[in-house]
Amino acid sequence: MKNIFKYTAIISACLVLSTGCRKDFEKINTDPSTYNPTNFNPNYLLTSAQLGYSGSADFSYDTWRANLIYCSTMMQGLSTVISYWAGDKYILNAGYTAAYWGFSGTTATGGDGAYPEQVRPIVDVVQSTTGKAGYNNIHQVARIMKALIFERITDLYGDVPYSQAGLGYYEKTYFPVYDKQQDIYTDLLKEVSDATSHLDPAADKVTGDSYYNGDIAKWKRFGNTLLLRIAMRLSKVDPATAQTYVQKAIGNTMTSNADNAYLLGDASGGRNTVNRNSQILLGDGGQENYYTRWSKTFIDQLKNTNDPRLSAVAVTNLYVTDGTKDQNPAANSSAAVQKGMPNGKDLSAIAGQAIYSDPSFTGFTDYSSPSPALIKRNGPTFVLTYAESELLLADAAQRFGIGGSAAQHYHDGVKAAITYLSQYDAAATISDAAAEAYLTANPYNAANGLNMINTQYWVLTNTMLDFYESWANWRRTGFPVLVPVVYPGNNTNGTIPRRFPYPVIEAGTNTANYNAAHNAVPGGDLLTSRVWWDK
Known part of the structure; x- marks a missing residue:
């Protein structure tokens, strides 16, 4: 994977195009002193969009609040007793659920979050390379990246600005409409299918x-794997369309862990990289570091099935007190001692609510932390993997009877989900033999197939630390079956949230379109309302 730091200074100084979702639109979109499509290499903006997709440069607020505080704990991958981690308490912090969408600001990108740091640069790449000789492949890759970016945004919020987003510079569209999620998904399928088919190994x-260093064969497999994932989102709401596009992807998806897409961090770049x-x-x-641990639900799943991943992804006694950030070199990775922390607890003295009164509590150091191999500053952020592809194909085979053997895809997906961990660090390596032994001990059972497939998908995406995807797939399938937390003062009547409400800042910057979307959400613009495909 390419080192991303050398691009960051250029991008930070030059990236000023607007999404059309914030104030001072015209000035930002027409300032002649800034770069424009005739004087800037679009490859720099592709790097910027890929970096933005891994999280905001401004202290990772979108990652911190959306992926970790909310998604990881709602999905019972992680657990914490930190008071502002509201996710597994099902309490709405409107600023935190808005963090992924993004805010206007004074950073070089004009703000933090997906619209300023992902949508703006990727739309610019698509627009500035359209129809230009010598830019075929970057144009197609950018179209695929744009679909990847918007898949996550619409999965989190539902109807969102899509067709007009990022076009302020080109079309003077500063107040984008919120497209219906159904229309967004229809276009995502079309765009990914078409862009992937037009990638040309002989072209630019x-x-x-920063994912594949321009390897077009891998991008083709990435595109088809993304097409598969987008199609399978529709398995409940539009199974006919789902099957049509799954059939297009079959035989063209990722073939091994060597195809895994990830972006390597660069510790030398500090907060930017x-x-x-x-x-x-x-x-x-x-x-x-001290008060956030793997959840009891997650660790119990690994322990109950003698999963070899347990000793690779979890350690106890990593931090010996809450007063140090230094990792204990004698942290214990033995599977026998791992213990997850229950969700929905806090540091109060209230019985039934306080972690200290939970029967599992013997000290914070006894709860399992993510292993050092998974949380390196220069470690990978996984974007899309072969294991996801195979498990989605297993789901399609079990659910629709297409694409071959569900059992074989399950086998290949689980094995890949175990052995890919070496891409974090050699210390997390699990042998093929250990993976095969696990599969022999836990054979596929078609009668419980969808549960097994999607529970394994949950385990995989948890170890990828991609809790956005854990939440999306759980909403699509209902697996694994998670027992909700009942915490006093929650905003969901004790049910696991289904979407993020719209950022209220939009009411003041894109008022008419915000109001229309806000008022159109079935059941209200709440944590409990559902996006279109979540039926």
């Missing part, structure tokens, strides 16, 4: 690609 080298999840879980912004 994509020099700004460090691994975003690691920055938070190492405690750079608080005491997350």
Whole structure:
């Protein structure tokens, strides 16, 4: 993977195009002193979009708040007793659920979050390379990246600005409409399918690609794997369309862990380029290093099935007190001692609510932390993996009877989900033999197939620290079956949230379109309302 630091200074100084979702739109979109499509290499902006997709450069607030505080704990991958971690308490912190969408600001990108740091640069790449000789492959890669970016945004919020987003510079569209999620998904399928088919190994080298260093064969497999994932989101709401596009992807998806897409962090670049999840879980912004642990639900799943991943992803006694950020070199990775922390607890003295009164509590050091291999500052942020592809194909085979053997795809997906961990660090390596032994001990059972497939998908995405995807797939499938937390004062009547409400800042910057979308959400613009495909 290409080192991303050398691009960051250029991008930080030059990236000023607007998404059309903030104030001072016209000035930002027409300032002649800034770069424009005739004087800037679009490869730099591709790098910027890929970096932005891994998390915000401004202290990873989107990662911290959306991926970790909310998604990781709602999905019972992580657990914490830190008071502002509201996710597994099902309490709405409107600023935190808005963090992924983004805010206007004074940073070089004009703000933090997905619209300023992902949408703006990737739309600019697509627009500035359209129809231009010598830019075929970067144009197609950018179209695929744009779909990847918007898949996550719409999965989190539902109807969102899509067709007009990022076009302020080109079309003077500063107040974008919120497209219906159904229309967004229809276009995502079309865009990914078409862009992937037009990738040409004999055409231009994509020099700004930090995932594959411009390897077009891998991008083709990435595109088809993304197409599969987007299609399978529709398995409940529109199974006919789902099957049509799954059939297009079959035989063209990732073929091994060598195809895994990830972006390596660069510790030398500091906050701009460090691994975003690691920055938070190492405690750079608080005491997350000590008070955030793997959840009881997750650790119990691994222990109950003698999963070889347990000793690779978890350790106890990593931090000996809450007063140090130094990792204990004698941390214990033995599977026998791992213990997850229950969700929905806090540091109060209230019986039933306080972690100290929970029967599992013997001291914080006895609860399992993510292993050091998973939280390195220069470690990978996984984007899309072969294991996801195979498990989605297993789901399609079990659910629709297409694409071959569900059992074989399950086998290949689980094996890949176990052995890919070496891409974090050699210390997390698990042998093929250990993976095969696990599969022999836990054979596929078609009668419980969808549960098994999607529970394994949850385990995988948890170990990827991609809790956005854990939440999306749980909403799609209902697996694994999670027991909700009942915490006093929650905003969901004790049910696991289904979407993020719209950022209220939009009411003041994109008022008419915000009001229309806000008022159109079935059941109200709440944590409990559902996006279109979540039926």
